[in-house]
Amino acid sequence: MKIALVSTFVPFIYGGARNIVEWLQAMLEKEGHQVERIYLPQIDVPDLLFQQMAALRWVDVSSADRVICFRPQAHLIQHPHKILWFIHHIRSFYDLWDNPLYRGCPDDEKHRGLRAALHEADTAALREAKHIFTNSRVVTERLKHFNGVDSEILYPPVFESERYHCREYNDEIVCICRLEHHKRQHLLVDAMEFTKTPVRLRLCGSSSSDGYPNELKRRMAELGVEDRVTLDYRWITEDEKVEYFADCLATAYLPEDEDSYGYPSVEASHASKAIITVTDSGGVLELVQDGVNGFIAEPTAQSLAMAMDKLYLDRALAATMGANALKRLDEIHISWSHVLKRLLA
Numbered sequence: 113m114k115i116a117l118v119s120t121f122v123p124f125i126y127g128g129a130r131n132i133v134e135w136l137q138a139m140l141e142k143e144g145h146q147v148e149r150i151y152l153p154q155i156d157v158p159d160l161l162f163q164q165m166a167a168l169r170w171v172d173v174s175s176a177d178r179v180i181c182f183r184p185q186a187h188l189i190q191h192p193h194k195i196l197w198f199i200h201h202i203r204s205f206y207d208l209w210d211n212p213l214y215r216g217c218p219d220d221e222k223h224r225g226l227r228a229a230l231h232e233a234d235t236a237a238l239r240e241a242k243h244i245f246t247n248s249r250v251v252t253e254r255l256k257h258f259n260g261v262d263s264e265i266l267y268p269p270v271f272e273s274e275r276y277h278c279r280e281y282n283d284e285i286v287c288i289c290r291l292e293h294h295k296r297q298h299l300l301v302d303a304m305e306f307t308k309t310p311v312r313l314r315l316c317g318s319s320s321s322d323g324y325p326n327e328l329k330r331r332m333a334e335l336g337v338e339d340r341v342t343l344d345y346r347w348i349t350e351d352e353k354v355e356y357f358a359d360c361l362a363t364a365y366l367p368e369d370e371d372s373y374g375y376p377s378v379e380a381s382h383a384s385k386a387i388i389t390v391t392d393s394g395g396v397l398e399l400v401q402d403g404v405n406g407f408i409a410e411p412t413a414q415s416l417a418m419a420m421d422k423l424y425l426d427r428a429l430a431a432t433m434g435a436n437a438l439k440r441l442d443e444i445h446i447s448w449s450h451v452l453k454r455l456l457a
Contacts, residue, residue, distance in 0.1 A: 113456075114146045116176035116191075119183045120154030120164075125320060126347075127290060128268075128375050129183045129199060132247070135271040136180070136197075136455075139448050148176065154185060156202055158217050158226055165233065180455060181241075188237045195455060196244045197266060200251060200371040205230050206258055207369070214294070235259040245454065248372040248395035266454055267398075267446045270375055275350075276382035279358040281430050284312045285388065285420055286360040288348055288376045291319040291328065294368045299390070299416060301328055304337040306417035311424040313337075313364075316344040316356065357383035361430055362423050364388040365396055366411065373399040381405070381441055386433035388419050399444070405437035 119133045137147045150173065154164055168188040173179055179191040184202050187194075201207070205227045208214040217223045238244060238261050245266035246252045252263045270276075289295050297315050304313055319325050325345045332338045348356075353376075357363065363380035365373075365387060372395040377387050381399070387406035389396040402408040407419035423430045441447075 114148070114175065114177045115140055116148045116150055116173045116179045118150045118152075118171070118173065118179055118181045118186045118189050120168075120186050121151050121183070122155060123153055126318075128372070131271070131375060132197070132199065132268050133182055135269075136451070138271065139452060143452060148173075152186075154183070156204060156216065158223060161202075161226065161230065162233075178456075185234075185237075187234070187241065190240070194241045196238070196241045196263075197247070197268075197455070198238075198244055198251060198255065198263065199247045201234070201254060201258070202230065203371075207254055231258060235261070243457075249398050250369075250395045251371050264454070266451060267444060268372070268375075269446050269448050269451060270378050270382065273378075273382045275354050276379055277354075277358055278384040278434060281361050281427050281434075282359050283310060283424065284314050284342075284360050285362055285364050285423075286314045286316065286356050286380075287364045288316045288353055288356060288379075289365065289367075289374065291315065291317045291325045291345060293324050294370075296366050296368055296390075296411075297324075297328055298331060299366060299411060299413060300364055301331050301335065301337065301341060302413035303416035303420060304341055305335045306414050307420055307424075308417075309421045309424040310340070311361070311420045312340050312342070313420075314342040314344065314356070314360070316346075316348045316352075318347045319345065353379060354383075357385055360385060361427075362386040362388060362406070362433075364416075366390045366393050366416075367396070368392065368394075370394040370396065372396075378441065378446060381437035384431075384434035384438045386423060386430055386437060388416065388423075390416070399440060401436075401440065405433050405440050 117133050140147045165185050178193045180195045181187045204216050244263040246263045255261050255263050332341050365377050366389050387400050389400050390409050390411040400406040409415040409419045
C-alpha cells in the first residue's frame with residue numbers, strides 16, 4: 113500500500129510530534145508498505161494561521177492509497193481515505209484560551225473571530241476523515257467537547273522498546289524531556305528543598321531558549337540544592353536515555369495538562385521504573401496508577417518530596433512499582449502491532 117504520512121513541524125524544534133511520524137514510517141516500511149513522509153512548517157502566529165491552513169488544502173497527495181495525518185493543521189489535507197492520528201489542537205485557541213500565559217494573543221474581537229473561524233474550519237476538516245484516532249483520552253474528550261466528533265484512543269508506542277532495560281536502582285530521580293515552563297521541572301527543583309533523604313535529581317533536555325534553563329539554575333542556587341541536582345541542558349541521545357533509565361531510581365514527568373502520557377513515561381516503563389507525576393498532568397494520568405506503578409502527587413513541592421523520599425527509602429517498593437509499570441503497557445495495549453492493526457483496518 114502507498115501511504116502518505118502528513119504532519120506539520122516547528123523549524124528547529126524536535127520532540128514527540130516528529131517521533132510519532134518517523135517511528136510509524138519505520139514500522140510501516142518494515143511491513144512492506146511504501147511510505148512518503150510530508151511535513152509543512154506551522155507556527156502558531158494568529159496572522160499567519162489561515163495562510164498556512166490554505167497551503168495544506170492545496171497539497172495534492174492523490175497518488176497515495178491512504179493518508180495518515182498527525183500534528184495540526186495536517187488534518188486539513190484532502191484525500192478520499194484520510195485517517196487522523198490526532199495528537200492535539202492548536203491549544204492556544206482551544207483549551208488554553210482562558211490562560212493568558214499560554215494564549216499568546218489578546219482576548220479581543222479580532223482574535224475571538226479568528227478562534228471561531230478556526231473551530232469551524234477544524235470541525236469541517238475533521239468530519240472529512242474516514243476515522244479519527246487520538247493519542248490519549250484527554251484529546252478524545254477535547255475533540256468531543258470542542259468539535260463534536262467521536263474518536264478512538266490509540267496510544268503511541270516508543271521505537272525499539274527492547275533497548276530499554278533495568279540494571280539497578282540508584283539514588284536519582286531522572287526527568288528527561290524538553291526544559292520548558294509547561295513541563296514544570298521547577299516543581300521538582302522546589303521539591304528538593306523538602307526532601308529528608310539524600311535522593312538526587314537529574315533534569316535532562318534541550319529548550320527553545322535559555323530563559324527557563326537559566327531560571328532553573330537560579331532556583332537551584334537560591335535553594336542551595338545544586339549539590340543534589342544535575343541540570344543537563346542539551347539534547348539527550350537515544351543511547352543516553354537508555355543508560356539513564358537503566359540505572360535511575362525512578363522517573364518524574366509532570367507537565368501541565370499535557371495531551372498524552374509523554375514518551376519518557378513509556379520509555380521508563382519499558383525500563384521497569386516507577387513514574388512520579390501530579391494530579392493535573394493530563395494524559396500521564398492514563399498511564400500512572402497511584403501506588404501501583406508510580407505516585408500521583410499534588411502539584412506541590414512538599415507532596416513531590418514525599419514521593420521521592422518513599423522511593424529512596426524503599427528500593428523493594430521501587431522495584432515492585434517498576435515491574436508494574438512494565439505490565440501496565442500491555443494492559444492498555446501500547447504496542448506497534450496494535451497500532452498497525454488499527455491504522456490499517
